Amino acid sequence: MRMLLLILLLPMTAYAGMMSFSVSPSIIKYETVQGGIKAFDLTFINQGDNSLKADIQIMDFNLDKKGVPVITNKSNNTGQWARFVAIDKNNFKVGAKQSKKIHVTLKTPRGKPGGGYFAVVFNTSAPKLKRKSKGIQNVMTIGGQLPVLFIGEISRSGKRKVKVLKGAVNKAPYTKEKPFKLRFVLKNIGTTHVNVTGDVLLRHNKKVIGRLMLESGSGLILPQGERYFVATWAKSDRYANKKIQAEARFSYVGGRTSKKISFKIP
Amino acid sequence: MPINFKIFVWLLCVLPALTNASGTKSVDMQVQADIHASMQMQWHRIEVDDLHYQQMKNKIKLKPGWVLLPYGLYVELQTNDVSRIVSLRVNNLISTNKIDTIATDSIYISHNGNALVTAKKDLAILDPEDRGLLKKHVLLFVIKTNPTQKPGQYLANFKFVSNTLP
Amino acid sequence: MNIKKIKTLLVLLFISIISNTHSAIDTDMQEVASLNVNAVVAPYTTVSVSTNELSFSVLGTPGAYISTDVVTLTVDSNQSTWSAFAQASSLVHNDFGVADLPAERLSFAINDSKQFLPLKNNVLFLQGVIDQEPEPVKLSFRLTTTWQDTPGIYKGKVTIAFLNNP
Numbered sequence: 005m006r007m008l009l010l011i012l013l014l015p016m017t018a019y020a021g022m023m024s025f026s027v028s029p030s031i032i033k034y035e036t037v038q039g040g041i042k043a044f045d046l047t048f049i050n051q052g053d054n055s056l057k058a059d060i061q062i063m064d065f066n067l068d069k070k071g072v073p074v075i076t077n078k079s080n081n082t083g084q085w086a087r088f089v090a091i092d093k094n095n096f097k098v099g100a101k102q103s104k105k106i107h108v109t110l111k112t113p114r115g116k117p118g119g120g121y122f123a124v125v126f127n128t129s130a131p132k133l134k135r136k137s138k139g140i141q142n143v144m145t146i147g148g149q150l151p152v153l154f155i156g157e158i159s160r161s162g163k164r165k166v167k168v169l170k171g172a173v174n175k176a177p178y179t180k181e182k183p184f185k186l187r188f189v190l191k192n193i194g195t196t197h198v199n200v201t202g203d204v205l206l207r208h209n210k211k212v213i214g215r216l217m218l219e220s221g222s223g224l225i226l227p228q229g230e231r232y233f234v235a236t237w238a239k240s241d242r243y244a245n246k247k248i249q250a251e252a253r254f255s256y257v258g259g260r261t262s263k264k265i266s267f268k269i270p
Numbered sequence: 271m272p273i274n275f276k277i278f279v280w281l282l283c284v285l286p287a288l289t290n291a292s293g294t295k296s297v298d299m300q301v302q303a304d305i306h307a308s309m310q311m312q313w314h315r316i317e318v319d320d321l322h323y324q325q326m327k328n329k330i331k332l333k334p335g336w337v338l339l340p341y342g343l344y345v346e347l348q349t350n351d352v353s354r355i356v357s358l359r360v361n362n363l364i365s366t367n368k369i370d371t372i373a374t375d376s377i378y379i380s381h382n383g384n385a386l387v388t389a390k391k392d393l394a395i396l397d398p399e400d401r402g403l404l405k406k407h408v409l410l411f412v413i414k415t416n417p418t419q420k421p422g423q424y425l426a427n428f429k430f431v432s433n434t435l436p
Numbered sequence: 437m438n439i440k441k442i443k444t445l446l447v448l449l450f451i452s453i454i455s456n457t458h459s460a461i462d463t464d465m466q467e468v469a470s471l472n473v474n475a476v477v478a479p480y481t482t483v484s485v486s487t488n489e490l491s492f493s494v495l496g497t498p499g500a501y502i503s504t505d506v507v508t509l510t511v512d513s514n515q516s517t518w519s520a521f522a523q524a525s526s527l528v529h530n531d532f533g534v535a536d537l538p539a540e541r542l543s544f545a546i547n548d549s550k551q552f553l554p555l556k557n558n559v560l561f562l563q564g565v566i567d568q569e570p571e572p573v574k575l576s577f578r579l580t581t582t583w584q585d586t587p588g589i590y591k592g593k594v595t596i597a598f599l600n601n602p
Contacts, residue, residue, distance in 0.1 A: 020314035030434040051496040296597040402584035
């Protein structure tokens with residue numbers, strides 16, 4: 005519908021920009037006690053040549069199946085502690101090559117054993133410029149977002165348990181660019197986070213023909229979360245038309261689990 | 271006294287002094303370098319007559335009713351962080367009178383001339399494998415028009431979302 | 437001879453010895469016994485440094501960072517000439533498997549010089565002579581980082597060695 009005029013990026017103000025910033029640390033893992041107060045310091049560093057404005061929010065934090073953080077609004081969900089967190093400032097301006105400290109305080113809840121998770125999110129933008137005319141309104145704004153992830157646990161109160169939901173192989177044909185892959189999905193059915201590692205044994209006619217490491221970054225799975233574990237097998241062409249049994253074995257602090265699947269290489 | 275013996279005796283007397291004279295001393299200074307994670311983003315708007323715009327525009331196949339916006343974004347990104355990913359988030363377009371919106375499910379992004387992807391999800395533009403590399407991106411935007419959309423001027427908001435993989 | 441005469445002779449002999457000794461001391465200092473005296477002035481080199489720790493805090497984007505730790509070096513030696521050399525080791529990351537920062541990333545400048553010399557091999561930077569009044573020398577150190585360097589703590593050392601030349 006070409007009648008529709010969408011003028012998004014008007015030649016007005018501030019269409020070239022640079023941002024260079026970092027927050028330290030970017031991930032905080034900690035233990036705490038019920039009813040206790042825990043304090044943390046974060047340093048926001050503006051590494052660029054222009055000043056920056058930052059707005060801070062406390063938000064819920066989960067991981068998707070690939071282990072990428074997913075930040076959502078504060079909620080009352082189990083294991084989400086954003087609602088128990090306070091910060092000493094909600095916004096600030098920081099000049100070029102300067103840094104700012106932010107103080108974060110957690111009042112650990114009572115009666116909620118296990119893990120607790122939240123993110124302190126820094127939303128950055130260039131400070132607003134004074135406009136010469138009020139008529140100039142249509143601008144494109146660009147900002148940055150950088151969360152600091154807090155992964156905590158009430159000491160010795162969490163239950164660690166993981167189960168394998170399913171295992172599958174990718175579809176043929178298999179090439180150098182698209183090799184044979186096995187993928188398993190694990191779910192954390194405990195009450196605290198776990199780091200899982202795994203491998204898969206391949207058998208043909210009850211004889212072990214290979215052992216592959218299952219890749220999943222750090223293997224971190226939050227409670228009720230799921231994560232992919234993937235292995236690539238470069239030698240699948242040697243077993244064309246053969247039936248293969250794969251046994252995936254996983255281990256984590258306090259436990260183990262495994263899953264067997266069978267498949268035929270086309 | 272044979273000359274060799276004289277020299278031998280002389281050396282015996284002089285050598286300890288020589289050793290002292292050519293002695294070496296050294297001082298060690300312990301060095302510690304603390305390198306922090308760092309990320310740099312640079313962008314500018316590109317217009318229809320920009321070379322990057324033209325190169326990528328030629329790769330886009332538009333369906334009827336789809337409108338390629340006359341502006342795009344050129345972005346450069348670099349990080350030293352081992353587990354950093356950066357995504358582009360496009361928010362709903364909001365009219366300048368703040369009444370009308372064009373939702374992200376009508377917005378599509380062409381990333382470096384690749385096939386159009388929906389702007390409903392964050393578009394990954396930097397992966398951990400890209401660590402240390404200077405990544406360059408040309409982003410063009412396409413609107414899938416429909417009769418409910420009102421003509422006018424709209425405000426666009428983009429956000430570079432940086433995450434560290436835990 | 438009777439005892440009286442022997443006693444007289446002995447007394448006279450004794451007096452003679454005493455007077456001769458006294459004469460020897462008083463008059464010609466006749467050599468009775470001699471002592472060899474050796475005074476040894478040992479060669480020395482003293483070195484003092486104001487600090488033996490150098491730190492770099494790389495908070496910003498990769499580049500050249502000058503340490504706030506300035507090393508004041510004073511050398512005093514009674515040798516004929518002496519030379520001072522500087523050398524650095526590569527900086528090793530705390531985590532196993534992370535690439536080191538090679539030694540040539542470290543460089544140093546003397547006093548207020550703007551020219552930084554890389555510390556790749558033994559670098560001769562100062563020489564002195566015997567009559568020279570010891571003068572303190574200020575050394576500034578610079579570390580150059582790149583986007584490919586993994587964040588974290590790196591440790592190494594800089595060695596200042598002194599050689600006295602015979």
